[in-house]
Amino acid sequence: MGKPDIRRIAPKPQRLKRVRVAAYARVSTDHERQLSSIAAQVSYYSHLIHSTLGWEYAGVFIDEGVTGTSTKHRDEFHEMMGSARAGGIDIVLCKSISRLARNTVDLLETVRELRTLGVTIRFERENIDTATADGELLLTLLASFAQEESRSMSKNVKWGIRKKYATGGLHSRQPYGYKYKASDLVIVEDEAEVVKRVFTQFLVGESPEAIAEELNSEGIKPRRGKAFQGQVLRKILENETYTGTVILQQHYRPEIANAAVTVNTGELPRYLVTRSHPPIISPDQFQAVRDELTRRRQLGRGATPSARTCGLTSRIECSVCGRFYHRRTKTRRDKRYKFWWCETATKGKGNPCHAPQIRHTLLTNICADTLGWTEWDDEQALHQLKRMIAHPDGTLTIHTTTSDTPVVVNIHENRQS
Template sequence: MKQQEGKKVLLYCRVSTDEQAKEGVSLDEQRTRLKAYCVAMGWKVEIEEIIDDGYSAKDIDRPGLKRLLSQVEKGTVSRVLVTKLDRLSRRLLDLLKLIDLFGQHEVSFVSTSESFDTETPSGRLTLQVLGAVAEFERERIRERVIDNMAHAAKSGKWLTQHPYGYRLVEKELVVHEREAIVVRRIYDMFLDQGMGYFAIAKQLNEEGISSRQGKEWSIRSVKLVLTNPVYKGTLVWNRTDSSKKKRKQKEEGEWIMLPGALPAIVSEEKWDKVQEKINDKPKVPSRAKTSPHLLGGLLKCGKCGASMTISWSGWPKRHRVYRCSAYKNKGTCESKPYRADEVEKWFVEGLKNLVDSVEHRVREVVISQVEEEKSQKKEQKLRAAKLRYERKVEAYTAGLIELSDLVEEKSRLDEELRKEQDSGSDIDEVVVNQVINELKEKCANFIDSIGVLPVPELKQRLLLIVDRVVLLGEKEIEISLVV
């Protein structure tokens, strides 16, 4: 075919970092072959070299390729030459998109090693076949890498960059004690002091404590520390599917989980309590956290249920009062205002009385919640076992595993079913007593802190134990605890 007049030929050469030392793919070798091909074809036109040095062909985000496509779209190119198909791309979808773009601008694509030209039907067919083979091989390489990584993960090897609080020594995590102290403190601040992500980050930044790589703490970095199972010594891998642009979490049955495979920084019990608080955190109004008054955002009117807000009363000596917002804003409630210092005094006295009788009053509630939590954990474990068995059935049907593997998985499922049937509804008294004792301890800590800590810090402790406060009348207060 005749070379289009006034248009040039682009010679595209590429090597990735791991290919630089391999024979036959060096940039000089590619240039030599492509120029020789042009001479053999008798093309006496302008020839331009475009180089991508050190770039993989897994995608088309390469500076040289972008420059090539820009020239194609401008209409100044007649042909694009490569020594081999995978120099342009290893993904069939990307290849077809590029070839389609070349076709739209009447640019032919030539691979000298595979001896085809996309201007011919046979060349286009060969291109698609070779592209499919190239993508298939790349996926096989990816599967082998994943299998090797899965084997390493099951052996307790750490496969990525070390998290805060650890260092990586010969692919194994070791505790970095200086940072581990900060991790334990973050868990205590969140669980025992009632501080949120923002408050924790602010406190650490004010103290000049840096996070990873000397950066400041943020809401996200604090949450990552509080939710990463590595800190309780559990290795979790293969949780997300990263093969596509948008990462998606996989089913739990596909996860690789190895409890006790790593050195722990916090106890498993404390880590689990943090997750429960994160997932089942009561919805506290924002004003309950930010109000400078002890019961601000918590106190409700006993007559209409509306929130009671702080106002000022008296002259010339003013004092704080809690007033029903429905009366204040709408005039629809007959509740009178109450002096704030008196209401807060009644609340503290009521809380002290409640602490003395907390075991008797909340025992039934605690038992109910322990039963519900136990049931949810059993259901979750059984669902994961059923999912694993279903995947083994699919694998056996496809001929990927032996019958013995399927039988072994069925035995594990039967064992889980048997455990569920055998486990009765007996309540673990140790767990119930532990929950009650922790609640009593938190109430006592709050009472001891009154008059010692400033109100903002006092409220953080208060929100750990109190869910709602209702002012029924003179010296009559109803207190709902967080159980």
């Protein structure tokens, strides 16, 4: 028997496992230079992932114009995390730690969650890979430096803004009707015409909601968003900027991490600057609007009838919880009708007050009969109706300015008649 022939069996070629790779980038402002940097990063990471053997493109996630001190308002960041949780990412590439987070707590929470999901992060500038043993220690140290750098930069920016305020300089104030040209506010003519219209129509008795609805029906759009809202027009009516005057440093951000902007009630100096820029509204018209706003607030929310308010608004009270009745619309097959119901019941948590629903037409007929009118009149209701109290048994106590004795009616009896 001869010598055995021994040959090594070559292993079968392993199928290359493709690694799903994503990248994350962020800039804190919409400045053109930073947006150009973002475009370069997107191009760089897309090419890197597509050209690396064994890598599979899992997306490039970009947040533009958002701060790194919190992850709360970063939509693309949350989309990336959602993809990781769904098992769609194995590696995340990031230019630097500060691009992912300037807050140490947020950074470590993110890294640790991704690690439990089997996802690693590679930070290019710091040359850190969270897959390594010493990755988290380095991250903790470097993230602390990034957080302190962010705090220092924030202080410097705030100092510059406050020095600017002290000399009458504007900062980031670009209300509807104006735009910046160099460092000056200039009038945008078509928007200024809308502003003038809002002030004029308000003074002749229209509500901000009615004006907004009219503008929207004509296809006139705000600078941002799809449609005008009543609350936005109220801010326009209350903004002294339209008279060419500004009050600087009305708000500020406290020196606390992630603090919200708050009203300045004397914590910092405020500055009144007149003839700061061209006016759209005269001081007399602005003061007239201010006086009218005060008058309507004293009368109550329903002081000016509109598409959303009427002479009954804020005048119907629930006898059980004391909240106002709200007007709602109900659709049944092809029929639509308006009705009033206690605010507690309209919140979708049942009807603990046992408050009766009252149809709008029935309620206006009852009030017109009580006040001796031939038909309902919103404007007269503002002056003659004090308040109404709705009871669970269907009775309605009506207090008017024309009589010291309230009138009690039964809505069920009136509905039958």
